[in-house]
Amino acid sequence: MNLCVRIEHRDRHLSRRVRDIAQEAASLVARRVGALPRTELILTNGRDLGKLATDAERAVAGGGSAGRRPDESVFGRTVLSPGGVLVLVNADRHTGRGRDEVDTTLVHELVHAAQFHRPGARAELLAGLRHNYGIEPISDSRARAMNRRIDRDEREATRLERLARHLS
């Protein structure tokens, strides 16, 4: 499987759960959605998540600036990285009562990773990034089409969260 897992958070329960289920979640998602690209999954805190996401996106876009601070309160985020895809899981949102939700977050974000590997997806995402980072603008109609695709992907990822039930 094309997945490597990095733990950069000290919550032992959470770290163990992520390690235990990551490969299985990736297999479930790959069977349902399609193969994953080379994927690095990092469990980290909200602040570092924002920075890691921005650094990866800037590296892919070729510089520029998104002009807004990344949202540090998300459960997770999946972005293009130079070597493939980076899946970031926000440990701060999965402590205490949020613990049980980490299975769902992993499945949701890994669905996005698989979506990013569909034919043509990376080129489209790259064009979107270069637009968002102020490097190369795209037309309004293309931006609208992209936003529709993002909404569709989001609905699919949310629908497939139920796959998390099958994780042992």
Ligand SMILES: [Zn+2]
């Ligand atoms: Zn999503």
